[in-house]
Amino acid sequence: RTAAERGVQAAIILTAHLGEGPGSPWAQVEAAARAHGLRILGPHCLGVIAPHARLNASIAAHFPQAGDLALISESSAIAAALVEWGVARSVGFSAVVSLGDTMDVDFGDLLDYFATDYRTRAILLYVEQIKDARKFMSAARAAARAKPVVVVKSGRAERVQPGSADTHVQALARADDVYGAAFNRAGLLRVSALDELFTAAESLGRLGTFPGRRLAILSNGGGVGHLAVDQLIALQGTLAQLSDSTVQKLDAVLPQGWSRSNPVDIVVDADGDRYATAIEALLADSENDAVLVVNVPTAFTSSADAAQALTRTLGLRPRHHRDKPVFAVWLGNDDQATATLNAARVPTYPTEAEAVRGFQHLVRYREAQSALMETPPSLPQDFSVDTARARALVEGALANGQGWLDPLATHELLKAYGIPSAPVLHARDAHEAMDLAQPLLERG
Structure with missing residues (x-):
C-alpha cells in the first residue's frame, strides 16, 4: 500500500501462500494495488530478467546472455530450468518473465508487449492454465501476426474428475483438446516438450514459411534415410515423390545401386560433387517442397567437403528455387562442417528425428498462420435460428x-x-x- 501511494508503477512478488478470499493477504494486496494502478507480477514467481537492460529482478541461479527470444512461463521451476538450459547452450533471451499465480499481469499483457518489442524475434510460452481466455486470444492473434509464438502446455492427459464434474459429458471431455484448438486458431505453434521450444524457435528464425508439406530426403546411407521417413510418417508428414525427369537426371550422374526413389540414397562413397549434383536435381524438382540432406561420416569421404558442396549449391541456385527450404543433419562431430553450414544459415540438427521435427514445425506454423488469416462467417448461409x-x-x-x-x-x-x-x-x-x-x- 505504501509503495502504491508513493507512485510505484509495478511490483514483483516472489512470495508464495498469500491465501485466498476476503481478508487474506492476497485480497489486501490486490485491493491496495488496484486503487492506485500498481501492476503486480506474481505472487509465487521467479521474477523478471531483461538481459539487454542488465536487469535481474529474479531468484534464478544464473544470468542468461542477451538474445532475441522472450520466454513467458507460468511455472517458476520451468522458467529457472530454461534459463539454465540457455546458459549451457549459449542461447540468449530478450527477456524471461515468470507469471506465478497471476494476480494481475498475465499472458495477454506480456504478449501485447513482446509483439512490438524490437529486440524480440520469437516468443516462447509455457502454459498451465489460461484464466482470461478472451484477453489471451486477442493478444495471441495479434502477436502471432507479428512474429513466431511457440507454446508448450502441460496437463495434456488431464480430465475433469467424475466427482467434481457437473455433467457426465464434462467428465469425458479433455480440456487439452480445447486448448489445442484455441492455440491453432490464434496462429500459435504448439510443441509437446520443452526442448522443442528452442528447436522450433531455431527453425522459424532461420527459415521463412513456405507453401506445401512434401519432403525430399537425400542421404549417403539408406538406413538413416529410412529412419527419417519413419519419423516423418509418425509426425503425419508427407513424403515427396520423385518426378520422372528427376529420376532420369539422377540416373545419368549417380552410380548403379542408388535408390531411384525417395529417400534418395546416393551410396556410401558419395563425395562433394555427387552431393552437389543430387541436391541441385532435388531443388529443381517441383514434386517436393523442402529438402532434408543427411551426411553419415565414412572413411571414403569428407563430411566437410559434403557441407561445402551443399552450401555452394545453395549459393548458386536460381532465384526461383531460393524459397525452397533445406535442412541438414551432419552425423558425427565435425566442427568444420558445422561451421560451414551455420555460416550459410542452414538449419542443422544432431539427428534425423530432430530435423524432421523442425520441418514439421514449419509446416504446422504455416498452417496455423493460414488459419489465423481466415475469417469464418458468424453463421453459415443456410442456417436459420429461432x-x-x-x-x-x-x-x-x-x-x-x-x-x-x-x-x-x-x-x-x-x-x-x-x-x-x-x-x-x-x-x-x-x-x-x-x-x-x-x-x-x-x-x-
Whole structure:
C-alpha cells in the first residue's frame, strides 16, 4: 500500500501462500494495488530478467546472455530450468518473465508487449492454465501476426474428475483438446516438450514459411534415410515423390545401386560433387517442397567437403528455387562442417528425428498462420435460428433460479438452432413412460 501511494508503477512478488478470499493477504494486496494502478507480477514467481537492460529482478541461479527470444512461463521451476538450459547452450533471451499465480499481469499483457518489442524475434510460452481466455486470444492473434509464438502446455492427459464434474459429458471431455484448438486458431505453434521450444524457435528464425508439406530426403546411407521417413510418417508428414525427369537426371550422374526413389540414397562413397549434383536435381524438382540432406561420416569421404558442396549449391541456385527450404543433419562431430553450414544459415540438427521435427514445425506454423488469416462467417448461409425461442428458454430458466437447463429445455434450445438431437420426453410415471416410448420402439 505504501509503495502504491508513493507512485510505484509495478511490483514483483516472489512470495508464495498469500491465501485466498476476503481478508487474506492476497485480497489486501490486490485491493491496495488496484486503487492506485500498481501492476503486480506474481505472487509465487521467479521474477523478471531483461538481459539487454542488465536487469535481474529474479531468484534464478544464473544470468542468461542477451538474445532475441522472450520466454513467458507460468511455472517458476520451468522458467529457472530454461534459463539454465540457455546458459549451457549459449542461447540468449530478450527477456524471461515468470507469471506465478497471476494476480494481475498475465499472458495477454506480456504478449501485447513482446509483439512490438524490437529486440524480440520469437516468443516462447509455457502454459498451465489460461484464466482470461478472451484477453489471451486477442493478444495471441495479434502477436502471432507479428512474429513466431511457440507454446508448450502441460496437463495434456488431464480430465475433469467424475466427482467434481457437473455433467457426465464434462467428465469425458479433455480440456487439452480445447486448448489445442484455441492455440491453432490464434496462429500459435504448439510443441509437446520443452526442448522443442528452442528447436522450433531455431527453425522459424532461420527459415521463412513456405507453401506445401512434401519432403525430399537425400542421404549417403539408406538406413538413416529410412529412419527419417519413419519419423516423418509418425509426425503425419508427407513424403515427396520423385518426378520422372528427376529420376532420369539422377540416373545419368549417380552410380548403379542408388535408390531411384525417395529417400534418395546416393551410396556410401558419395563425395562433394555427387552431393552437389543430387541436391541441385532435388531443388529443381517441383514434386517436393523442402529438402532434408543427411551426411553419415565414412572413411571414403569428407563430411566437410559434403557441407561445402551443399552450401555452394545453395549459393548458386536460381532465384526461383531460393524459397525452397533445406535442412541438414551432419552425423558425427565435425566442427568444420558445422561451421560451414551455420555460416550459410542452414538449419542443422544432431539427428534425423530432430530435423524432421523442425520441418514439421514449419509446416504446422504455416498452417496455423493460414488459419489465423481466415475469417469464418458468424453463421453459415443456410442456417436459420429461432432466436426468440432460444432467448425465452434461457430467460425462463434464469427467472426460476436454475443453474442448468433441464433436459426438455435443452432439447428445445438445440431445435431452435437447428441442431439434430435425440427426442426428449417427460413422463410423470411408469405408465406414461410406456405410452411415450411406444412410438419410438415402433420406429426401431
